[in-house]
Amino acid sequence: MTAKGLNLDKSKGSLSDYLCPKHQIYISPSTFEYQEPTTSLLWPEDKEKAIQISQKGKRTWSRMGRERDEDSLVWNVFRYLERNGLLNKFLEEYLDKSGITMIARLGALEKIVYWSVDIEIMDIWEKLSKARENLGENPSYGSEPDNTSSL
Structure with a gap:
């Protein structure tokens, strides 16, 4: 996740591939955020x-x-x-x-x-x-x- 690319400030819909359905955490190789x-x-x-x-x-x-x-x-x-x-x-x-x-x-x-x-x-x-x-x-x-x- 980067400032110029896909990042946590984008709409949550565009981050659905990063959402762990079990723990409800958006996770990527560089960061995480609770849903x-x-x-x-x-x-x-x-x-x-x-x-x-x-x-x-x-x-x-x-x-x-x-x-x-x-x-x-x-x-x-x-x-x-x-x-x-x-x-x-x-x-x-x-x-x-x-x-x-x-x-x-x-x-x-x-x-x-x-x-x-x-x-x-x-x-x-x-x-x-x-x-x-x-x-x-x-x-x-x-x-x-x-x-x-x-x-």
């Missing part, structure tokens, strides 16, 4: 929530479920930590091992923001919206930062 993108999420009960969140703030949903899909990885890791009440502990230990003493000043985790979306209100996180505005970004095409420590 249903949310298959890459570990908890079936989270699929609707992930879709709902992504519709509010995610622009790259089309890559969900593909090989090297960083969004599924981030969701699965942080959702596990969140579901098991381990996020604060993880951050404290990670920051401590990294030589960062900031956690004492930060205090307890206030909220989780997935894909730019404050899940309590199901809208773009207010601080991120303000930062985008200050940077002159178009609200409907704002960037999705990997690090919000400066917001």
Whole structure:
């Protein structure tokens, strides 16, 4: 699969020769993609929530479920930590091992923001919206930062 030839961004009808009927995965010598993108999420009960969140703030949903899909990885890791009440502990230990003493000043985790979306209100996180505005970004095409420590 190549950018100029047949690739995963083509209509799924044109990819039918690459679909494994048993596992519902489009597969080629160079890559794969789940037929249903949310298959890459570990908890079936989270699929609707992930879709709902992504519709509010995610622009790259089309890559969900593909090989090297960083969004599924981030969701699965942080959702596990969140579901098991381990996020604060993880951050404290990670920051401590990294030589960062900031956690004492930060205090307890206030909220989780997935894909730019404050899940309590199901809208773009207010601080991120303000930062985008200050940077002159178009609200409907704002960037999705990997690090919000400066917001």
